[in-house]
Amino acid sequence: MKKQNEIFLPKARKADLVTRQMPGELLVYDLKRHKVFCLNDMSARIWRWCNGKRTVAELTAELENHFQLPIDERIVWLALNQLEMFHLLQRVSGVSFSRQFSRRALMRAGLATAIALPIVTMIAAPTVAAAASAVTAQACGTFTPPCPGGPCINQGSKLCVLSPNKNICKCR
């Protein structure tokens, strides 16, 4: 771990991500994967400090400085492990994330007493049923995919859907 720590300069992914700060947590929307992630305060701090210039030891020192508490390096690794799993870090070759940094392992080691462990969760909210608006054939053609899938006016049972091989919306 020591050797890995010295060379590993984690960098937060910024491209195609949109964030919204909420009380006590940070929400991250991945525009590529259309997923929402929730970072608790600890993991959000670590993620923000991952600028590609700090080592894991330096990130740990930042946390110690912030919380005014001794912090085990494994807590930072736990955060990085989760951030990497959800593609929130820029890809780094040659770094392997070990299972020894699982939340359960750290709790067993008694590291979750003074501060909250970093947690990154993927939000799995049920899909909201949308009201399918009826569109004219002309209006359907102006949609940008994903197509609405709603009915086409005066077109029988045709729906405004993606036209195969053309990547345009069409009443079919």
Add this chain to the structure above:
Amino acid sequence: MIQPTSLNSNISKSHFGGCLIARMLERSWRAVPGPLSISPEDIHEVAPQLLATGTGALAWHCIQSLDPPSTGPFLDLRNAYRQHAAESAVHQINTSDIFTRVRAAGIEPVLFKGWGLARLYPDAGLRPYGDIDLWVEDLQELSAALPSGDERVYCVDPHVSFYPQYERSFDDVMRNSHLVNLDDVRVRVPADEDQLRFICLHFLFHGAWRPLWLCDIALMVELTDSKFDWDRCLGGKRKHADWIACAIGLAHQLLGADVSGTPVEKRAQTLPRWLTTAVLKQWEKGNGMSLAESLSFSLPRRLLNPRTLVSAISEHWRNPIQASVEVNAWFNESPRLFFQFVSAFPRIPEFIKYFGTEIRRA
């Protein structure tokens, strides 16, 4: 923790699920929603319907101060709020992007619903986000200005007209519209009077199936002040003004919207009996069929199975609200069955044709 409470005695035993949704969403659009009148067990029961119809976050807003457990349906409601909050950030970027693009092409659209409504809520995460509804003069021009190919990342729903009962021209709406700031972009939204009129008609034409739409109406009505021009909002044919008054009346009777001092106050107290029942019944049932949707999307795969065919046909039966607006009927005490039959007739030939095609295909 949420304390169990007995249900209000005037909740009807029939349409129980619809009544629970109404109780859950009472005053949910306010910054401080007020006391909850349903029990945790009831929330368990009604959560799937709330989530499916886009009101999970509003429900969370009502219960979050009661320190609910982070498990089961309570977690689902919280996650719906988180999801909408994150999506709101994306939706805002997309909305400002589309306005920048179309303005560069010399087009000035008016944004209906979406962010135009969501911005009125006390929190960006309380409402789901979908298409970007733009009213424009010319669809071809808009189409040319929209992002193409790999650039396409959001769905624009363009309109050149709305329901005839809206009785407003593009020029008229444009003249009364105003600009609001969204980050660095000025987004054009309709006047509150035109927006409220539109969302009331939209709610009725879609058969009132989404409780979220009634929360939108309640929110807008409670935001009206002395400057709000009710004559403009209700202006036009008397029948359609009455429809709008009835939609606002439903927000009052079912969700507790404050309509005191408005011109619709009296009408809100005396709604036709069938109207409230129809909404509660529809909410209990869940998703409905949209305006001009003659055949449901799932129909083809169900047509040839006798058991599912019966349910498919029943789904295509318009509820009293949708039938009434489709045949342009008054909202009075007369029975609605006749209107439901009348609204079904135009769709029968198409249904039979579709059925015939499926049989031949089989």
